Amino acid sequence: MCLGIESTAHTFGASIVNDGRIITNVNRTYRPPPGIGIHPRKASEHHVTVSEDVVAKAIKSPNGHQFHPDIIAYAAGPGLGPCLRIGATVARALASFLDRPLVPVHHGVAHLDIAMSLGKARDPLAVLISGGHTAMLVHLNNRWRVYGETQDITLGNVLDMFGREAKLPPPGGRSVEDLAKRGHRLLDLPYTVKGNDVAYSGLLTAAVNMFHKGAGVEDVCFSLQEIAFSMLSEAVERSLVQTRRDEVVVAGGVAANSRLREMLESVAKDHDASFYQVPVEYSGDCGAQIACSGSLAFKHGAKVSNADSYVIPRWRMDEVDVPWVPRN
Amino acid sequence: MGASKLEMEPFHRGAEANLFLSTIDSWKVVVKQRISKAYRNASLDDKIRRERTLSEVSTMHDAKAAGVKAPSITGVEAETDTFSMTFVDGTIARDCLDGMSPREATTLFEKLGAMIGLLHSGGIVHGDLTTSNIMVTLERDPFLVDFGMARRSSDPEDRGVDLHLLQLSIVTSHLKDASPLVKALATGYSKTAGRAIHESSWAKAREISRRGRYFAIR
Ligand SMILES: Nc1ncnc2c1ncn2[C@@H]1O[C@H](COP(=O)(O)OP(=O)(O)O)[C@@H](O)[C@H]1O
Ligand SMILES: [Mg+2]
Numbered sequence: 001m002c003l004g005i006e007s008t009a010h011t012f013g014a015s016i017v018n019d020g021r022i023i024t025n026v027n028r029t030y031r032p033p034p035g036i037g038i039h040p041r042k043a044s045e046h047h048v049t050v051s052e053d054v055v056a057k058a059i060k061s062p063n064g065h066q067f068h069p070d071i072i073a074y075a076a077g078p079g080l081g082p083c084l085r086i087g088a089t090v091a092r093a094l095a096s097f098l099d100r101p102l103v104p105v106h107h108g109v110a111h112l113d114i115a116m117s118l119g120k121a122r123d124p125l126a127v128l129i130s131g132g133h134t135a136m137l138v139h140l141n142n143r144w145r146v147y148g149e150t151q152d153i154t155l156g157n158v159l160d161m162f163g164r165e166a167k168l169p170p171p172g173g174r175s176v177e178d179l180a181k182r183g184h185r186l187l188d189l190p191y192t193v194k195g196n197d198v199a200y201s202g203l204l205t206a207a208v209n210m211f212h213k214g215a216g217v218e219d220v221c222f223s224l225q226e227i228a229f230s231m232l233s234e235a236v237e238r239s240l241v242q243t244r245r246d247e248v249v250v251a252g253g254v255a256a257n258s259r260l261r262e263m264l265e266s267v268a269k270d271h272d273a274s275f276y277q278v279p280v281e282y283s284g285d286c287g288a289q290i291a292c293s294g295s296l297a298f299k300h301g302a303k304v305s306n307a308d309s310y311v312i313p314r315w316r317m318d319e320v321d322v323p324w325v326p327r328n
Numbered sequence: 329m330g331a332s333k334l335e336m337e338p339f340h341r342g343a344e345a346n347l348f349l350s351t352i353d354s355w356k357v358v359v360k361q362r363i364s365k366a367y368r369n370a371s372l373d374d375k376i377r378r379e380r381t382l383s384e385v386s387t388m389h390d391a392k393a394a395g396v397k398a399p400s401i402t403g404v405e406a407e408t409d410t411f412s413m414t415f416v417d418g419t420i421a422r423d424c425l426d427g428m429s430p431r432e433a434t435t436l437f438e439k440l441g442a443m444i445g446l447l448h449s450g451g452i453v454h455g456d457l458t459t460s461n462i463m464v465t466l467e468r469d470p471f472l473v474d475f476g477m478a479r480r481s482s483d484p485e486d487r488g489v490d491l492h493l494l495q496l497s498i499v500t501s502h503l504k505d506a507s508p509l510v511k512a513l514a515t516g517y518s519k520t521a522g523r524a525i526h527e528s529s530w531a532k533a534r535e536i537s538r539r540g541r542y543f544a545i546r
Binding site: 138140141145147151186191193194195196197226227230233237238240241242243244262263264266267270 | 342343365366367368369371372376422455456457458459460477486489490492493496497499500501503539
């Protein structure tokens with residue numbers, strides 16, 4: 001039984017996973033005031049405030065029974081330094097109090113671990129799309145390899161930043177999706193795919209300019225989505241053909257967009273690949289991903305002493321050994 | 329082109345296009361037709377297929393003029409996003425690289441490097457330089473295909489993308505160790521690209537793989 005603690009960015013979460021089953025998953029997300037981005041220190045103050053309550057809830061079953069985790073896993077990176085340190089401190093305290101091993105987890109690897117567990121994927125092309133990531137990865141020679149990614153801002157950034165510029169109610173992704181349903185005219189916005197990478201900042205700037213010049217917001221949202229999602233779908237399609245995987249798993253909060261899901265599913269189908277998308281409650285940052293990944297990592301020998309339990313704000317995914325993929 | 333090809337089964341269904349075998353006189357040719365993507369908005373889809381077909385035809389032609397081994401264009405039909413080219417008798421590197429001896433593989437990559445050097449010094453970048461788009465003949469000569477993303481550019485960044493992507497496609501799709509291949513590639517490249525282009529392209533390629541954008545922005 002593993003207790004996992006997430007605190008890489010705006011979410012503080014804790015979760016119990018037992019034998020691959022998610023038992024509890026408690027998360028609280030810091031919401032900055034409208035129109036303002038996430039401030040690391042403010043978010044970390046939020047995490048301090050909620051941490052005790054979140055952990056207490058996570059280790060209690062609905063009938064009041066207390067769980068006794070065998071392992072304490074925490075997200076060691078990548079993420080915002082002040083936020084990461086809160087999670088690590090809480091995990092360290094629990095590990096020494098309960099006298100249990102402490103397991104550092106890579107947040108991005110954890111997104112993929114929970115996606116693969118839930119989707120029963122063996123060796124997929126993984127598409128990670130969230131506020132922090134826009135990347136396509138495959139596992140080869142013991143590590144996840146980033147095969148394509150955004151060269152500048154993430155897809156989550158594009159939608160949120162447009163939402164902010166156009167003064168749409170947050171979260172931007174949801175507002176853009178709703179407005180896009182009422183748009184139908186495809187405006188001429190830049191489409192940039194370089195090899196397997198995409199670049200979004202030119203598209204964002206052009207969309208914002210069109211909006212300020214008076215183009216209908218529905219049409220701008222519609223066009224922004226169509227172009228941004230087509231770019232990603234094309235990159236995914238290229239990656240799928242080159243890497244020859246027959247499974248696609250999609251993780252990350254932005255993947256909740258139904259138009260994007262429809263496009264990615266269509267790409268997978270065209271290439272006879274199975275398609276799995278993580279349900280919303282596990283696709284955003286959450287404790288369950290850390291508990292899930294921590295269990296797997298511990299089985300393969302990962303653990304640190306309290307003294308060595310650093311956080312790594314910039315931790316590349318291709319620096320982490322992941323011997324538990326492909327799954328059997 | 330036209331009618332005859334439509335009755336045939338494609339010999340290859342790729343990421344973007346269906347490819348058919350045909351003949352012109354006694355020459356084998358390959359007909360490449362970009363197919364519409366169900367996921368894409370129809371007008372965007374039309375625009376992308378038209379642009380890519382036209383740029384593929386012209387850059388493939390320019391690449392040959394720069395001394396690169398690539399198919400020769402034998403016909404174009406823009407309205408149907410179709411063109412034909414001479415048939416290359418070979419296998420894609422994606423399929424034959426892992427079966428090669430280390431020696432054969434480094435020899436191939438040195439030749440390949442020299443060819444990419446010619447392409448780049450001719451002011452062209454490929455844009456989708458993966459082992460799926462490099463064909464290897466029986467004589468173990470590399471040919472470049474799939475110029476849909478290619479364009480004229482003398483920006484070191486674009487050349488860096490070519491070199492970076494090729495390395496990445498080895499790391500993500502092949503069991504072979506990439507480093508001796510990349511070394512051979514650079515040796516070949518330096519022989520044809522000229523010193524300035526050689527240095528700026530590889531500096532960019534290294535910069536691109538160091539960027540690790542995915543992790544920094546969180
Ligand atoms: N001129 C050619 N001669 C022989 N085979 C070719 C030729 N051009 C392409 N092919 C084969 O068809 C495949 C797909 O062609 P490509 O141009 O790469 O299209 P796609 O955009 O679908 O990847 C290549 O990987 C190669 O196997
Ligand atoms: Mg190709």
